[in-house]
Amino acid sequence: xxxxxxxxxxxxxxxxxxxxxxxxxxxxxxxxxxxxxxxxxxxxxxxxxxxxxxxxxxxxxxxxxxxxxxxxxxxxxxxxxxxxxxxxxxxxxxxxxxxxxxxxxxxxxxxxxxxxxxxxxxxxxxxxxxxxxxxxxxxxxxxxxxxxxxxxxxxxxxxxxxxxxxxxxxxxxxxxxxxxxxxxxxxxxxxxxxxxxxxxxxxxxxxxxxxxxxxxxxxxxxxxxxxxxxxxxxxxxxxxxxxxxxxxxxxxxxxxxxxxxxxxxxxx
Ligand SMILES: [Zn+2]
Numbered sequence: 001x002x003x004x005x006x007x008x009x010x011x012x013x014x015x016x017x018x019x020x021x022x023x024x025x026x027x028x029x030x031x032x033x034x035x036x037x038x039x040x041x042x043x044x045x046x047x048x049x050x051x052x053x054x055x056x057x058x059x060x061x062x063x064x065x066x067x068x069x070x071x072x073x074x075x076x077x078x079x080x081x082x083x084x085x086x087x088x089x090x091x092x093x094x095x096x097x098x099x100x101x102x103x104x105x106x107x108x109x110x111x112x113x114x115x116x117x118x119x120x121x122x123x124x125x126x127x128x129x130x131x132x133x134x135x136x137x138x139x140x141x142x143x144x145x146x147x148x149x150x151x152x153x154x155x156x157x158x159x160x161x162x163x164x165x166x167x168x169x170x171x172x173x174x175x176x177x178x179x180x181x182x183x184x185x186x187x188x189x190x191x192x193x194x195x196x197x198x199x200x201x202x203x204x205x206x207x208x209x210x211x212x213x214x215x216x217x218x219x220x221x222x223x224x225x226x227x228x229x230x231x232x233x234x235x236x237x238x239x240x241x242x243x244x245x246x247x248x249x250x251x252x253x254x255x256x257x258x259x260x261x262x263x264x265x266x267x268x
Contacts (some may be wrong), residue, residue, distance in 0.1 A: 005209035075111030
């Protein structure tokens with residue numbers, strides 16, 4: 001499943017093709033993904049100029065000079081194909097630029113979404129309204145306030161998009177490991193000092209993953225190039241039973257129905 005680093009690298013890759021370009025045509029090849037596509041998508045996007053791309057949580061944002069923002073979510077399996085040689089049955093939405101370049105949103109499982117939102121109304125758009133701050137530039141004191149009094153496990157609270165936006169299972173596991181914080185510790189009991197270690201650990205694991213993904217963008221211009229997925233090396237994630245650098249063994253527990261990986265010797 002794409003997490004924040006995959007979305008960020010996807011946005012950066014798409015920006016190379018789309019930023020500043022005029023949209024010559026769009027083609028919606030089915031009426032819906034997870035939810036219905038806007039019926040006026042083609043009318044509002046055709047002829048518009050792309051004025052910038054960015055990311056909010058795990059959403060990609062494509063702004064246009066018509067004060068609309070195309071918002072995409074990759075769901076479980078979504079990715080953009082660049083200049084595809086042929087269009088397959090899972091290519092659901094295609095943008096062609098005035099340079100004749102094409103990008104196709106391919107999503108076999110269709111858990112992704114495409115929405116067209118007035119740019120000045122983005123903050124009050126329901127999926128964005130309740131989102132917490134981005135994990136980059138997080139203030140440890142603000143995080144402390146958000147966690148205050150909470151008895152739920154820190155692992156689960158960090159996955160709550162209202163507390164921090166865009167964090168997923170892999171990077172929460174890795175950041176807690178780096179910060180030496182036990183995933184089952186009550187969120188409200190984590191001291192400010194330890195949060196001052198956790199906040200940079202979150203930024204580091206994400207930044208490293210984005211850098212690793214960025215290197216795959218060399219293939220960007222190749223036919224059927226696919227944006228956004230890359231292999232990564234993790235310290236604990238998906239490493240149950242394997243050794244930690246401390247000499248201990250990585251363990252797996254289930255929290256909120258999802259696997260948590262951690263080192264019982266390093267994390268308290
Ligand atoms: Zn360890």
